[in-house]
Amino acid sequence: MKKILLLAVALAFSSTSIAQEKKSKTYKQHKSAESGRYVTKKEAKEKPSTTYSVTRKKKQ
Structure with a gap:
């Protein structure tokens, strides 16, 4: 019984840690x-x- 409970807890912990590591696929x-060049977020x-933002997909 203890082994089943321990296995369930370990499985739940590992699935939550994997979900937190997911990275965004866009930037x-x-x-x-005015100038037509790419600028920093601060600028x-x-x-x-006079600026606009474009969402891009990351190349894998």
Whole structure:
């Protein structure tokens, strides 16, 4: 009985730790409408009216 309970607890713990390690498959790029170049997130926050964000898929 103790072995079954221990196995169930170990299985539950391992499944939650695997779920937490899942990484995002996308990222955001910010582009300036004025210059046409890609800018940092900080620069995009400074001038939100002249920048736009594009969501990209990560290459695996």
